[in-house]
Amino acid sequence: MTPDVLEDDLFDRAPDDRVRVLDADGNVVAPELEPELEPETLRSMYRDMRFARRFDERAISLQRQGRIGTYASLAGQEGSQIGSTYALGADDTISYQYREHGAVVARDLPWEYLLYWMGHEDGNAALADVSVFPLNISIGSHLPHAVGWSWAEKLDDQENVTVVHFGDGATSEGDFHEAMNFAGVVDTPTIFFCNNNQWAISVPQERQTASATFAQKADAYGFDGVQVDGMDPLATYVVTNVARTKAIDPDTDRLRPTLIEAVQYRFGAHTTADDPSVYRDEAEVEEWRERDPITRFESYLRDRWILDDELIEEIEAEIEETLASVIDRAETAEADPREMFEYTYEEPTARLEEQRAYLEELRSRHGDDELLEYE
Numbered sequence: 378m379t380p381d382v383l384e385d386d387l388f389d390r391a392p393d394d395r396v397r398v399l400d401a402d403g404n405v406v407a408p409e410l411e412p413e414l415e416p417e418t419l420r421s422m423y424r425d426m427r428f429a430r431r432f433d434e435r436a437i438s439l440q441r442q443g444r445i446g447t448y449a450s451l452a453g454q455e456g457s458q459i460g461s462t463y464a465l466g467a468d469d470t471i472s473y474q475y476r477e478h479g480a481v482v483a484r485d486l487p488w489e490y491l492l493y494w495m496g497h498e499d500g501n502a503a504l505a506d507v508s509v510f511p512l513n514i515s516i517g518s519h520l521p522h523a524v525g526w527s528w529a530e531k532l533d534d535q536e537n538v539t540v541v542h543f544g545d546g547a548t549s550e551g552d553f554h555e556a557m558n559f560a561g562v563v564d565t566p567t568i569f570f571c572n573n574n575q576w577a578i579s580v581p582q583e584r585q586t587a588s589a590t591f592a593q594k595a596d597a598y599g600f601d602g603v604q605v606d607g608m609d610p611l612a613t614y615v616v617t618n619v620a621r622t623k624a625i626d627p628d629t630d631r632l633r634p635t636l637i638e639a640v641q642y643r644f645g646a647h648t649t650a651d652d653p654s655v656y657r658d659e660a661e662v663e664e665w666r667e668r669d670p671i672t673r674f675e676s677y678l679r680d681r682w683i684l685d686d687e688l689i690e691e692i693e694a695e696i697e698e699t700l701a702s703v704i705d706r707a708e709t710a711e712a713d714p715r716e717m718f719e720y721t722y723e724e725p726t727a728r729l730e731e732q733r734a735y736l737e738e739l740r741s742r743h744g745d746d747e748l749l750e751y752e
Contacts, residue, residue: 480542
């Protein structure tokens with residue numbers, strides 16, 4: 378199938394005609410869309426999905442033990458995060474909200490990443506080395522910045538795209554609409570990736586928008602929108618790959634931006650500070666668990682003899698070893714408390730200087746060990 382035909386097949390469909398390659402059992406339902414990926418690549422995708430799930434479990438455990446701060450779980454969304462990132466070039470930039478840890482895993486997860494969740498800004502700084510913007514806690518405010526970055530890449534004649542991840546709740550923010558409008562008008566190589574996990578904290582999709590889909594919101598801004606099964610890593614790979622090709626093609630008849638709505642489900646809580654049992658039924662969660670992206674992808678790989686029990690055991694052992702190393706390195710890293718005063722303002726204020734002087738006085742009087750014990 379030629380790229381043009383594939384483009385038409387994906388983008389010239391009804392807004393709620395969800396792109397899917399695999400069904401819930403891992404069977405191919407759209408062979409014409411099945412990507413031609415090497416077995417090594419497919420195994421790597423599976424490993425990263427398993428790693429992301431295990432990282433999630435360990436991070437929640439660490440938070441419950443008081444070893445990291447509040448954490449946002451990704452469980453259930455591995456397919457969209459890994460599949461979409463594998464479709465990118467190494468120099469493409471990722472801008473994400475705070476739940477897309479899988480995108481960072483697919484970029485080889487710097488060990489410093491865990492430092493951020495321990496309160497050290499070095500964890501954010503390390504992401505620059507793998508072309509990932511610092512995570513964003515304020516909802517949707519990173520979208521205009523991502524559009525600006527992709528516009529700069531276009532003006533500099535770089536064949537790169539910017540993928541910006543956000544949740545369904547962010548579509549209710551003005552930043553979302555401003556970014557979409559600007560991207561359409563200036564024709565930027567931006568891929569808007571809406572992770573529709575059904576719940577913006579406790580607000581369900583039907584309370585978030587009156588639109589039939591989030592994907593169709595792209596129509597208002599003049600470019601393509603497409604809805605994809607976000608729990609199908611092959612489908613998210615295909616859709617993102619086609620969107621990327623369109624974004625960097627100077628001769629395309631379509632506008633460069635694309636809005637991808639990845640329909641999926643958040644298995645766990647919004648964050649470790651949330652209790653989802655207050656606003657949703659466990660039966661709903663279990664129904665979505667039957668579409669688990671890891672289980673269906675594993676079934677697909679086993680059917681093609683790309684994966685077996687022995688390989689899975691090797692993958693699991695490597696994941697545990699790597700995670701143990703990441704956690705050990707993060708927990709033995711020492712932070713310099715003076716850094717909290719370095720980048721708050723370009724020029725320190727008088728109040729900030731007073732606080733810095735007070736900290737130094739305490740350190741000289743008591744020493745760091747005594748201060749930590751007191752704390």
